[in-house]
Amino acid sequence: DAMVIQNPRYQVTQFGKPVTLSCSQTLNHNVMYWYQQKSSQAPKLLFHYYDKDFNNEADTPDNFQSRRPNTSFCFLDIRSPGLGDAAMYLCATSSGGQGGNQPQHFGDGTRLSIL
């Protein structure tokens, strides 16, 4: 059974039209991450939440925002998508707490296309 669920799997939007991607988890994990992945490259971390504490990577464009209304859900908002934002967006979760051996669990991603 899927534990990290991303919707939709494919999203097409127009240049400059706001878009929201969603992620839900059934693992009750404290930490949720959003990554951007371009073709055959490594995922690039955009931001992460530890519970409600939000951490933005220094090089994440201002165009990208996130919301986490509760433990289970996290959203990625792209306010004015440009052609360079076309990518796979991956959500992942991890349990928190001391100790270093909690891996990430990924969803299947949302493939975003910009027209």
Next chain:
Amino acid sequence: TQLLEQSPQFLSIQEGENLTVYCNSSSVFSSLQWYRQEPGEGPVLLVTVVTGGEVKKLKRLTFQFGDARKDSSLHITAAQPGDTGLYLCAGAKGDWFNKFYFGSGTKLNVKP
């Protein structure tokens, strides 16, 4: 600057051959994960290694964590076409929760 250097970037081999993928860093990680990703899908966790010098085997895959917890390798014996995919290593750092640093990925193609 990439915290984890992964090599090779591309690998195309014949079915039955062996291969090794390397992840190297000057940083110490609390653990290291290996993932395999197919086109259009999210990365799937293969293994987590935690202890320096640890070796884990998953059928034909052998994972090793360096003694100093700065590097790792993935060895595949007798590769099969089903092994084709993007292999990613990710090192974990953090006091209270993990932040993950990915290698650049190795795109493996196993030809029948």
